[in-house]
Amino acid sequence: MKKKLVVLSGAGISQESGLKTFRDMDGLWENYNVEDVASIDGWRRNPALVMDFYNQRRKQLYDVEPNAAHYGIADLEKWFDVTVITQNVDDLHERAGNTKIIHLHGELKKVRSTIDPDLIYTLDGWELKMGDRCEQGSQLRPHIVWFGEAVPAIYDAIPIVENADIIVVIGTSMAVYPAAGLVHYAKPEAPVFVIDPNRPGTALKNVVYIEEKAGVGVEILTQKLKKLK
Secondary structure, three states, rough: OEEEEEEEEOOOHOOOOOOOHHHOOOEOOEEHHHHOEEEEEHHHHHHHHHHEEEEEEHHHHOOOOOOOHHHHHHHHHHHHHEEEEEOOEEEEEEEOOOEEEOOOEEEEEEEEEEEOOOOEEEEEOOOOOOOEEOOOHHHHHEEEEEEEOOOOOOHHHHHHHOOOEEEEEEEEOOOOOOHHHHHHOOOOOOOOEEEEEOOOOOOOOOOOEOOOHHHHHOOOHHHHHOOOO
């Protein structure tokens, strides 16, 4: 039986594909204030602005490809039972070939009803418009978890981390809660591999640091993990 490997991924892995992250921009994301485009209050104030912002992010997503780190993580399915739990809203893990993925913060290529959060649709193309409505007649919105909203997928992620034999943290400082708390659900004996060129501090024991960017780090990780399979 394959060992259970859980990958906790964040913006750093997609950054190597050319996707920008707002946390590197002093609160500005593509020249927008984060509060205006990534919060439920921003949506209520100016839904057209928020919609345009995510249209541009979605359009950019169609122009980028998975990188070596994404493909390397997908390759690990040859030897391990891999689940990716990601804070990213892109589909680069899917496109690289991973088969089990939990998106904590939603998915950029999907939209949902503003009155029924269970009505979720895959958008045809990159553009969502004012007046695009769900089957119940409400305006569609990006299927994104914004600041000020709950993160329901965290409850699916917790038992997966609890049962993991190996944890890998890549492309995230694990500083944003509730996602940051996930690693603390790992079994004490489960090794934790952290890929980050800037070694983050952690109170966790049994941690192996790989101080490289995502692509190089996953290559090194793979060699280390093959000894544990």
